[in-house]
Amino acid sequence: MQRLSMVICCKMNQNRWRLVNWLYEDIFEKPYLETCGERYKVEASRLLQECNVGQYLENVWQRLEEERQRCSMFLHDSSLPKVRARFVQHMVTDHLAFLHGECRTMVQQEQCKNLRTMYLLLRLVDNGISVLVSELLEHIKAKGLEAVAGLKGENVYMQFIENSLAVYDKYRGIINDVFDHDQSLLGSLDKACSFVINHRQVPKQPCRSPEMLAKYCDTLLKKSSKGLSESEMEEKLTKSIIIFKYIDDKDVFQKFYSRMLAKRLIHQQSQSLDAEEAMINKLKQACGYEFTNKLHRMFTDITVSSDLNNKFSEFLKKDRTELGIHFFIHVLQAGAWPLGQAALTPFSLPLELEKSVQMFENFYYNHFSGRKLTWLHHLCQGEVKLNYLKKHYMITMQTFQMAILLQFEKSNSLSYSELQESTQLNSEQFSRHIASLVDSKLITCENEVPDETSVFSLNLNYSNKRTKLRITAALQRESPQEVEQTRSSVDEDRKLYLQAAVVRIMKSRKVLKHNALIQEILSQSQVSFAPTINMIKKSIESLIDKQYIERTPNSADEYSYVA
Missing domain, CATH: 1.20.1310.10 (Cullin Repeats)
Structure with a gap:
């Protein structure tokens, strides 16, 4: 109830x-x-x-x-x-x-x-x-192109990066304050920044943004970067990652950055090794370990080389051998360092260095069997003390410059041909380094422009306010040939990367349609670069010729893996 x-x-x-x-x-x-x-x-x-x-x-x-x-x-x-x-x-x-x-x-x-x-x-x-959203996208594009157009001067790369960051910071602030961090509008900012940073002034020429960002980081990390505190440098490097994330050709940046890092480490030009390592970690967070693997190995080589030099010193003490000079060597893995063999040139080592080189080779080959040392003299440098002047000077210079200067040990004047014959340098290298010594006024030349008929004399009246200095003109600037060589090596690396990607995908999938294969390759390669369809097709054709893959009998647009 x-x-x-x-x-x-x-x-x-x-x-x-x-x-x-x-x-x-x-x-x-x-x-x-x-x-x-x-x-x-x-x-x-x-x-x-x-x-x-x-x-x-x-x-x-x-x-x-x-x-x-x-x-x-x-x-x-x-x-x-x-x-x-x-x-x-x-x-x-x-x-x-x-x-x-x-x-x-x-x-x-x-x-x-x-x-x-x-x-x-x-x-x-x-x-x-x-x-x-679309109007904001077009507006940021226009303002971004306006900010980076018509830049001139030696520090174009500094202007480009800082102007791009100024545009990014401005419109990121507007989106945050005015539009409540709206994801659609943040997406328009990302698209606009990507467009501006990857924009090509001349369509057929490669985009210069990766190279300019690498130079920007190089300038910040070098000892020569004056007026910046550690916190300011850290802030600028952190902001540079914003530009890095928008760059399409990250592999080009990696190639330029690794070359510049190599020069900083070899020539001891890094302002702070902690800052160098922090920058590599930032790049790893943005692109993964594989992207920075070689950069980490470069740091490892520097540490291992320090230990190796200590062992070499102990070896000399036990052998009771005096070298007569302070000798420090870097042993670098060929696969990790972007040095290559292309820059090797004939060179006759000065007598003052022969004993040191011979002793180190004996020590190294006794400790490591099956390895080969290749001396990269064009990357070496030495510190020379000048005793023939009123004041003593300590000058750091490249090995080729040092070899030329040491020829004046027994004579105050030597001809162009005598110097070149004694050093065995080719005409290009010799003229480049003799010019740097003339420019630094350590030696004088009777001709205004040195040539094969010139006679060079030791400058016995040399004077400088500083007693310790460095001659860097011949080794610090990247020549157009080096830039072109870097870009060529990127193209070769891309071909190999795409071929490896095709083989890896086909080995896993066995049979795959043409369009599906293209999409998978694009998906895998977007972390480092954006390949063109034509580039991918050439890689596929190359692998068909090498019999890694083949077209299936029943379909013209389908491939199968050849086991």
């Missing part, structure tokens, strides 16, 4: 709520929404006639807030979304074409206050901010 009474009570309550809902929704809410809709139409029409777009947006946003407060005070909670939908329909959606038409002017003039209100209203409409 009690259960029956509870059921009857529940049914009565349900009927009562249905009656209340009917009374509220049909008798009151529907007429109220209709009346509100008409009022919103009239009000929108009046505001559009009386106000400019900025005033219209401000009035609409204020009016929406008033409606929200009124609903919360006098209406049931269920009515608020319905009133708001009517308001947005008649005050925003019905005039969407007009509002979208004003977006371009607001974005171009960067009217942050109006853009803020525009954004708040447009996001209430499905896909309402799409035009705002």
